[in-house]
Amino acid sequence: METNFYTYSGKHRGILAWILSTDHKRIGLLYLSSMFTFFLAGATLGILMRLELIAPGPTIMTAQTYNAVFTLHGVIMIFLFIIPGIPAALGNFMLPLQIGARDVAFPRLNLLSWWFFITGGLIALTSLFTGGGPPDTGWTFYVPYSIRTGTNVSLALFGVFLLGLSSTLTGLNFVTTIHRMRAPGMTWFRLPLFQWSLYATGWVQLLATPILGITLLLVIIERFFGVGFFDPAKGGDPLLFEHLFWIYSHPAVYIMILPAMGAVSEIIPAFARRTIFGYKAIAYSSLAIALVGYLVWGHHMFTSGMSDASRVVFSLLTFLVAIPSGVKVFNWVASLYRGSIQTDAPMLFTLGFIFLFSIGGLTGLINGALSVNIHIHGTHFIVAHFHYTMFGGTAFAFFAALHYWFPKMFGRMYREGLARVAWFIIFIGFNTLYFPMFVLGWQGMPRRYYDYLPQFQTGNIISTIGSWILVSGLLLMLFNLVRSISKGEKVGDNPWGATTLEWKTSSPPPHNNFAEIPTVTTGPYVFK
Amino acid sequence: MVTGWPTLWNTVDNVFLFIIAISLVLLLGITATMIYFVVRYSRKRNPHAENIEGNTMLEIVWTIIPTILVLAIFYAGWKGFLYMRTVPDDAMPVKVSARMWSWSFEYENGRKSGTLKVPAGRPVKLIITSEDVLHGLFIPAFRVKEDAVPGMETYLWFLPHEPGSYDLFCTEYCGVGHSAMITKVEVMPEKAFAAWYEVKQPQKRSEGTSKHAPTAQKEKNYGVGARLAQVKGCLLCHSLDGTAKVGPTFKGIAGRKTVVVTSGKDREIIVDEVYLVRSLLEPQADVVKGFPPIMPSQKGILSDAEIKTIIEYLKSLK
Numbered sequence: 106m107e108t109n110f111y112t113y114s115g116k117h118r119g120i121l122a123w124i125l126s127t128d129h130k131r132i133g134l135l136y137l138s139s140m141f142t143f144f145l146a147g148a149t150l151g152i153l154m155r156l157e158l159i160a161p162g163p164t165i166m167t168a169q170t171y172n173a174v175f176t177l178h179g180v181i182m183i184f185l186f187i188i189p190g191i192p193a194a195l196g197n198f199m200l201p202l203q204i205g206a207r208d209v210a211f212p213r214l215n216l217l218s219w220w221f222f223i224t225g226g227l228i229a230l231t232s233l234f235t236g237g238g239p240p241d242t243g244w245t246f247y248v249p250y251s252i253r254t255g256t257n258v259s260l261a262l263f264g265v266f267l268l269g270l271s272s273t274l275t276g277l278n279f280v281t282t283i284h285r286m287r288a289p290g291m292t293w294f295r296l297p298l299f300q301w302s303l304y305a306t307g308w309v310q311l312l313a314t315p316i317l318g319i320t321l322l323l324v325i326i327e328r329f330f331g332v333g334f335f336d337p338a339k340g341g342d343p344l345l346f347e348h349l350f351w352i353y354s355h356p357a358v359y360i361m362i363l364p365a366m367g368a369v370s371e372i373i374p375a376f377a378r379r380t381i382f383g384y385k386a387i388a389y390s391s392l393a394i395a396l397v398g399y400l401v402w403g404h405h406m407f408t409s410g411m412s413d414a415s416r417v418v419f420s421l422l423t424f425l426v427a428i429p430s431g432v433k434v435f436n437w438v439a440s441l442y443r444g445s446i447q448t449d450a451p452m453l454f455t456l457g458f459i460f461l462f463s464i465g466g467l468t469g470l471i472n473g474a475l476s477v478n479i480h481i482h483g484t485h486f487i488v489a490h491f492h493y494t495m496f497g498g499t500a501f502a503f504f505a506a507l508h509y510w511f512p513k514m515f516g517r518m519y520r521e522g523l524a525r526v527a528w529f530i531i532f533i534g535f536n537t538l539y540f541p542m543f544v545l546g547w548q549g550m551p552r553r554y555y556d557y558l559p560q561f562q563t564g565n566i567i568s569t570i571g572s573w574i575l576v577s578g579l580l581l582m583l584f585n586l587v588r589s590i591s592k593g594e595k596v597g598d599n600p601w602g603a604t605t606l607e608w609k610t611s612s613p614p615p616h617n618n619f620a621e622i623p624t625v626t627t628g629p630y631v632f633k
Numbered sequence: 634m635v636t637g638w639p640t641l642w643n644t645v646d647n648v649f650l651f652i653i654a655i656s657l658v659l660l661l662g663i664t665a666t667m668i669y670f671v672v673r674y675s676r677k678r679n680p681h682a683e684n685i686e687g688n689t690m691l692e693i694v695w696t697i698i699p700t701i702l703v704l705a706i707f708y709a710g711w712k713g714f715l716y717m718r719t720v721p722d723d724a725m726p727v728k729v730s731a732r733m734w735s736w737s738f739e740y741e742n743g744r745k746s747g748t749l750k751v752p753a754g755r756p757v758k759l760i761i762t763s764e765d766v767l768h769g770l771f772i773p774a775f776r777v778k779e780d781a782v783p784g785m786e787t788y789l790w791f792l793p794h795e796p797g798s799y800d801l802f803c804t805e806y807c808g809v810g811h812s813a814m815i816t817k818v819e820v821m822p823e824k825a826f827a828a829w830y831e832v833k834q835p836q837k838r839s840e841g842t843s844k845h846a847p848t849a850q851k852e853k854n855y856g857v858g859a860r861l862a863q864v865k866g867c868l869l870c871h872s873l874d875g876t877a878k879v880g881p882t883f884k885g886i887a888g889r890k891t892v893v894v895t896s897g898k899d900r901e902i903i904v905d906e907v908y909l910v911r912s913l914l915e916p917q918a919d920v921v922k923g924f925p926p927i928m929p930s931q932k933g934i935l936s937d938a939e940i941k942t943i944i945e946y947l948k949s950l951k
């Protein structure tokens with residue numbers, strides 16, 4: 106029997122065989138494990154925040170601690186979990202497999218990216234325990250506060266800078282790979298849709314992330330040398346920082362959501378046993394989202410003091426970017442029509458994704474409308490909205506994809522019953538946790554509030570209870586997956602009967618992915 | 634009718650309901666269709682799938698209809714926004730200054746107050762700025778919000794119609810006192826407002842002549858320093874009763890032996906006037922051990938005379 110990539114013996118042994126490996130599959134799993142470690146840390150911080158907010162006044166921590174906790178929760182969840190998320194972990198693993206290649210275009214650069222990621226992550230965490238105490242700026246690092254606070258902001262910024270570098274290099278690597286390494290016969294319109302989404306994401310990573318890197322360096326320079334880029338007391342402009350920050354950070358939400366949409370576009374055909382509805386529309390809409398997504402950052406600044414004319418233009422562009430997202434949703438639903446549908450765990454998470462992402466997207470319309478935005482800007486409404494898109498959207502799709510590709514990655518299957526129970530608890534917990542925040546926000550409760558007025562208590566209690574339900578579901582899901590890595594039942598190479606190339610090789614795949622590089626003669630979702 | 638009254642499409646709530654209605658129709662439509670397909674075409678009921686690659690007509694329709702819908706929503710939001718940004722000519726201007734972590738309102742005749750007092754039935758224009766970092770002025774009841782940006786003036790206006798007391802929040806994160814940066818909008822009947830507004834106020838930083846405020850006698854006891862410490866937000870972080878809040882307590886501060894961290898090294902000092910001044914102007918220079926270095930510098934915020942007053946006051950706190 107052929108050895109798989111776990112049993113393959115390379116230059117190094119033990120842990121080194123992992124952290125010095127240039128095999129895209131091992132790097133993918135490195136990302137996956139480090140990312141879920143960070144995710145658990147971020148979730149713990151989230152639980153603590155919710156517990157603090159169960160009642161007005163101090164409950165379990167001081168205001169300063171709370172500010173550090175929400176800052177860290179944001180930094181970890183955004184920069185260490187959801188941005189690298191699907192592309193760095195599952196993308197790394199599946200990209201070469203799905204296009205019939207033996208690895209990415211630059212395997213060593215790929216390893217270097219992981220090293221930047223893990224170093225950046227550790228530096229960001231070190232900032233907690235050293236210097237002037239944990240950063241307390243929020244993940245947005247708004248000036249002049251981030252320049253004036255004495256907490257350990259510079260170190261955290263440097264950590265995030267490295268994370269940005271990692272993301273940029275991954276984007277470069279993926280774009281090159283998809284251009285240059287496709288198997289014979291794999292034309293652009295035979296690419297699986299997950300590849301289209303990684304391709305669009307790669308360009309965003311490549312073009313937008315450097316702006317964040319430079320901006321963060323400018324803040325560090327201003328903190329150390331007092332050069333007045335942003336602080337008006339030194340002749341700088343705080344709005345300039347907001348622009349530079351969101352020029353990256355809005356496209357970043359598409360770095361987060363596009364691969365999720367791609368993963369969903371793989372799972373639906375596999376579980377409906379039929380081809381996707383409107384392949385080209387889905388592929389082009391990924392590109393359209395990436396393109397228009399560059400030009401909408403100003404919607405984060407509708408109350409910032411930016412000129413009224415720019416607010417109107419940014420509002421219009423924001424509405425335009427909603428159209429391709431809507432088109433995708435319609436295509437997914439239509440892909441169920443006359444299918445032969447099996448609702449296993451990956452499909453349940455996918456259906457959950459469509460529902461929650463729709464709520465996230467539709468409340469985005471509420472945010473995009475100028476007059477309404479003025480009222481809900483900076484309130485819990487926004488917190489609810491982005492958790493519905495980022496958690497209900499991206500993370501649900503991530504979980505779906507994790508269950509879907511689990512047998513491919515490990516050659517074993519998780520317990521299906523347990524996975525469904527976990528899905529149900531997560532779905533209920535998620536809505537109990539985040540839905541009340543829409544109401545709280547409309548009632549006027551601002552975000553990043555350590556304390557609140559009594560009229561906001563009911564919503565906060567419900568939300569905190571939701572956080573307990575959600576986290577028990579998450580733990581159950583992770584338990585099921587981790588346990589099944591070694592104890593799961595062995596399954597064949599293609600338990601779902603899916604059609605894309607990664608299922609044509611053995612599970613787990615051999616070191617070189619394919620005994621022989623396949624020749625592609627049809628589109629990705631041709632079921633017999 | 635009062636000037637500036639909004640028409641149907643100018644009110645935030647109506648546009649909000651309009652979008653909610655569209656969204657609900659879409660969400661229910663998508664969800665119901667999805668569930669119906671999953672049940673109707675389950676593998677049991679439908680063991681053989683049919684490959685349908687697409688339908689150009691359908692795809693054009695579901696691109697065009699959402700495009701029309703989002704453009705309509707954009708237009709509705711824009712209309713309301715235009716109304717929000719067009720200040721009626723007879724609006725009463727009030728200057729707002731935000732600082733860590735309090736609000737100060739200054740009226741046309743030079744009167745200042747810590748709560749925003751306005752007459753019912755007359756549009757109010759707030760001209761907003763900040764003395765230190767970003768803040769955000771938010772009055773949920775009037776559906777208005779605008780950031781306070783240092784070195785820049787922003788504005789908003791609203792029409793307070795019902796007399797009453799409304800919450801005013803800070804919505805741009807600004808540090809440890811962010812969630813305590815709350816005050817009230819007092820919408821008063823026109824006559825009551827006029828009475829309050831016309832009272833001569835000799836050189837005061839803040840309100841204090843309404844019925845409920847401290848009397849002149851109390852005023853003297855507490856002293857101008859105490860009032861400054863209150864108004865400038867010092868007491869949000871420093872207690873008067875010996876308990877440690879975000880910062881060390883003010884009780885018995887002068888002459889206290891304390892350990893401070895100076896560029897990473899611990900050293901013991903006795904708190905004297907020089908130290909207190911430095912703490913106000915360069916708070917990061919020596920940070921009392923065990924406390925986070927988060928005190929904002931008061932440079933350019935307190936005048937020399939005010940610094941003197943505050944330090945005299947601190948010395949008096951035995």
Ligand SMILES: [Cu+2]
Pocket residue numbers: 354355358401402404405
């Ligand atoms: Cu955005």
Ligand SMILES: [Cu+2]
Pocket residue numbers: 767768769803804805806807808810811812814
């Ligand atoms: Cu604030």
